[in-house]
Amino acid sequence: MYFLNELNFVRKDAGFKARKDAVDIISEMGRVQVINIPLWGSLLSRLTNGSKLFHFLLTLNRTDVFLFNFPMPKPFWQVLTLARKLKGFKIVPLIHDIDALRGGHGKDPIRILSCDKIISHNKNMSLYLKNKSSKKIDISEIHAFDYYLPYESAPRLINDQQREVIFAGNLDRAKCGFIYTLEDVDNIKLFGVNYAGGSQNYMGSFDSQFPDAIRQPGIVFGLIWDGDSIETCSGSFGEYLKFNNPHKTSLYLSMGLPVLIWKEAAIASFIIDNNLGFGVSNIKEAMNIVNTISLEQYQLINSNVEIISKKIRQGYYLSKVVDEVIDDFSIH
Structure with missing residues (x-):
């Protein structure tokens, strides 16, 4: 071959x-x-x-x-x-x-x-x-x-002192306009290119070969969401989630982050079946999980993520x- x-x-x-x-x-x-x-x-x-x-x-x-x-x-x-x-x-x-x-x-x-x-x-x-x-x-x-990464990352500190959602990728309004309605939400951090807002939660971009900037301590999830709406994934990009495997899913998992994903996304079954995070209907539900999940439940999910993380990185x-x-x- x-x-x-x-x-x-x-x-x-x-x-x-x-x-x-x-x-x-x-x-x-x-x-x-x-x-x-x-x-x-x-x-x-x-x-x-x-x-x-x-x-x-x-x-x-x-x-x-x-x-x-x-x-x-x-x-x-x-x-x-x-x-x-x-x-x-x-x-x-x-x-x-x-x-x-x-x-x-x-x-x-x-x-x-x-x-x-x-x-x-x-x-x-x-x-x-x-x-x-x-x-x-x-x-x-x-x-x-x-998400091939031929190097070792430092262990991620898990504690109950910090609860956040990471959203990384192309931040263009046409693709993920929903983030511009959440600029006043303190515990969402944005990473990526084409950001057109003014939120202090925008953390800049990073080299895709060295993405450890999103490997944040605490109870932290990576978010998979597309479109303009916080109620559902909308538009052509939202519809596409029903069929594709978003590469940012692999980014989050490679960095040891559990995932919050639209429950109708094709890869949601992979996340749920392997207990790597949660499928959600809307952003409110996602934020409620972040704010209320116990440290013990998060640690259990995180242990599963670490197993898959090693596979994805290799x-x-x-x-x-x-x-x-x-x-x-x-x-x-």
């Missing part, structure tokens, strides 16, 4: 963190050969590297499997499908986003369904794809994205699903 590393840069924000983690984790597995062909950049760069990609793909044969991050930058899907038509190798997308699920009108579902096997986020996304297909499709699920979930894909092709 081959895996395409299409990156040639590292960003401090989390925009490409999951893709970079995939490269690092798969490189360490030893079962997959990583091919480094950068696909982002100027038009000239894309033309040059598109040619390199095409020529590499022409060296593959019908028994080879090509794993790649999805979606691909333009115009490389066309390069991939032409080479596949000529050589007959197998293709497997590691799905990061499906634009059609967040209000877009692209061809993502059609492209995904044309692949030989699919790595989906969770059962909700898998069901969405199955309902789009008239034939049986082969899907494996990652269940949770890893690349457990991606390694497991890639091993599954390799074994499936070996059997067939």
Whole structure:
């Protein structure tokens, strides 16, 4: 099996963190050969590297499997499908986003369904794809994205002296307008980019490779919420939570933070089933949990989080699903 590393840069924000983690984790597995062909950049760069990609793909044969991050930058899907038509190798997308699920009108579902096997986020996304297909499709699920951090963090102090909610990520009003209605709530701390408010609770941004700034002491939860409303997750971004695994979930868990999440989100079942936090209907319910949970109950949840945190920081979930894909092709 081959895996395409299409990156040639590292960003401090989390925009490409999951893709970079995939490269690092798969490189360490030893079962997959990583091919480094950068696909982002100027038009000239894309033309040059598109040619390199095409020529590499022409060296593959019908028994080879090509794993790649999805979606691909333009115009490389066309390069991939032409080479596949000529050589007959197998293709497997590691799905990061499906634009059609967040209000877009692209061809993502059609492209995904044309692949030989699919790595989906969770059962909700898998069901969405199955309902789009008239034939049986082969899907494996990652269940949770890893947040690869090859270093040890200092233990987080758990006490009843500080009760807070952390909300980290893209703070643009269009994505999470609800935070701008909570600027007077003292025990919510905001971390991230594109903040347009004036709250003293905004703590700035951090390097996604070193996110320990959110590893706060006390009874602290990470919040998963999107949209304008504090009553429910609204709009296209809120709807998207019903299908995707938000990468910030993995960020929180990697930093040892239990999670408060909209109960209709696809990954809420992962949080609840593993006792890593709570599913909630609205922000009021979330804040009530923060303010009333006993130290003993929080410590129990936190002990479960620490177990999952170690797995996420080491690349457990991606390694497991890639091993599954390799074994499936070996059997067939």
